[in-house]
Amino acid sequence: MIHPVIMAGGTGSRLWPLSRQLNPKQFLKLTDGPLSMLQSTVARLDGLNADNPLLICNEEHRFLAAEQMRQSGHEETRIILEPCGRNTAPAIALAALQLCNSSGTDNPLMLVLAADHLIKDVEAFQQGVIRAIPLAEQGKLVTFGIVPHHPETGYGYIHRGTDLAKGCFTVDRFVEKPDLETAKAYLESGEYLWNSGMFLFGARDYLDELATHRPDILSACKAAISDASEDLHFTRVNADLFAECPSDSVDYAVMEKTDKAAVVALDAGWSDIGSWSALWDVSEKDKQGNSLTGDVITHDTTNTLVRADSRLVATVGVDNLVIIETKDALLVAHKDRVQDVKTVVEQIKSDGRHEHMNHREVYRPWGVYDSIDNGTRYQVKRITVKPGAKLSVQMHHHRAEHWIVVSGTAQVTNGEETYLVTENQSTFIPVGQVHSLENPGVIDLELIEVQSGSYLGEDDIVRYEDRYGRK
Structure with missing residues (x-):
């Protein structure tokens, strides 16, 4: 049996303003269809002899990852939380150690x-995965x-x-990103493959x-995971010990040092969607070469990617x-400069702004809120609470809150x-x-929250009790 390990860390800043630090590209629906990138990764495992996936993600993305796995029918998915980023070698080591301890086999x-x-x-x-199994x-x-x-x-x-089997080879060497002339020579030789960052190997072999x-x-990694704690479906490694781990891919x-590396050639319409131009490359386009999503009107427009999330966007x-238009930001860039x-x-x-951190809509384990309006001493939010969910028992030092129920019932x-x-109906929560x-x-509970006070930051929350393990 195969044990899928899905690495869901990273912030995807090259896909701003859609990808944000607290809601990065792996949790977004970037291509046509109802699934996020993470959910699509899980869906393509259907049909393989594969166990329930094991996820690795950042601490701050834990509830977003868990909710998307629940929506995919994998409520029991175990999620290893990285308290800080240390690149892929330590992340895979944590997963390998976990699998060796929990899978029932020595070398899953x-x-x-x-x-x-x-x-x-x-x-x-x-x-391609099936061809790789005998080698592993x-x-x-x-690697693929x-x-x-x-x-x-x-x-x-x-x-x-050298050839090992059909479409399978030993690895002669890994090479860095080339210049254009070198890339052309690689393509013409037929001997080079793109490094995808996907792997199949025995956990014990890797360790x-x-x-x-x-x-x-x-x-x-051994020290950090040996002192791990279990919280809901999350495995929390020791943060102080993991912080001491060197960072390396x-x-x-x-892979560049071992004499056991092999590569399986894969021709499957792969892209890492590392930029907006890469997304345009793989998207469906009209006769003018435009990829359009949302409420878009074009006139005399060609070879352009437009995404409108919340309003009409017109191009001439x-x-x-x-x-790229979102509720709080607009990006206009030449396709040749999207790396910038x-x-x-x-x-x-550096300007101390917040648009890199999150969207106007912010996901929480209990639901989502949308910051509709804000000004001096007030803020208005639309809050959606999932059935059976509960916000923490809390108090605010600097703000009062007025709640108006739009639909559903609030306790x-x-x-x-x-x-x-x-x-x-409505109710009022005084300061303190x-x-x-x-x-x-x-059904979902939807309400409007009007905050008023001298300070309205999200850090003005004193939690007394929380069913989701938040401090």
């Missing part, structure tokens, strides 16, 4: 996947190399070695190679642009009182009052 096969890759031909992907069972550390169809300077390459080439990483730490007489979006994100950070604790508030909000019904 790990299929390591990124949560934010697009693969159009699922059957070709699954056939022989102790090979198998993408068959290139054009010279690409944005990916690392794998120079394949043994890590012990040989980076024992410092293995030692730190699996390629540098293991433009070519080769990327236009990260520079804009850094400027937003409100307001100081010593607990009562129901139904549609078109201990309170909570719960949805006791079977």
Whole structure:
């Protein structure tokens, strides 16, 4: 049996303003269809002899990841939480150690996947995995190399070695991202594959190679996970011990050093969607070469990507642009300059703004809120609480709250009182009052919250009780 390990960390800043630090690209619906990138990654495992996936994600994304796995029918998915980013070699080590302890076998096969890759031909992907299994069972550390169809300077390459089986080769060497002329030479030779960052190997085989080439990483990961705690479906490794782990990629730490590397050639419509131009490349387009999503009107517009999330976007007489509209930000960029979006994100950070951090809509384990309006001493939110969910028992030092129920029923604790508030009714929470909000019904609870006070930041929350383990 294969044990899928899905790495769902990262912030995807090159896809700002859609991708944000607290809601990055792996949790977004970037392509046509109802599924996020993470959910699509899970869906393409259907048909393989695969166990329930094991996720690795950042601490701050834990509830978003858990909710998307629940929606995909994988409520029992175990999620390892990284308290800080240490790149892929330590992340995979944590998963390998967990699987060796929990799978019932000494050397379970790990299929390591990124949560934010697009693969159009699922059957070709699954056939590639099946071809890789015998190699992994022989102790090979198998990576999947993408068959290139054009010279690409944005990916690392794998120079394949001798034939092992149909479409399977030893690895001669890994090479860094090339310049255009070198990429053309790689393509013409037919001997080079794009490095996809997907792997299949035995967990014990990986740990043994890590012990040989980076024992410092293995030692730190062993210490961190041996002192882990279990919380709901989350495995929390020791934050202080994991922070001491060196940061390194699996390629540098293991794959470029081991003599057990093998590569399976994969031609499955793969893309890592690392930029807006990459998304345009893989999107459906009209006769003018435009990829349009949302409420968009175009005139004399060609080869352009437009996404409108909340309002009408109209274009006239433009070519080769990327236009991304969200509720709180608008990006207009030439397709040839989209790599510089990260520079804009850094400027937003340095200016002390917040648009890099989250959207106007913010997801919580109990539901979602949308910050509709704000000004001096007031803020208005539309809050949606899932059936059976409850916000923490809390208090605010600097703000009062007025709740108006739009639909559903709210169970409100307001100081010593607990009562129901139904549609078109309201209630008031004074400054300093201990309170909570719960949805006791079977449909979503929607309400408008009007905050007023001298300070309205999200850090003005004193939690007394929380069913989701938040401090």
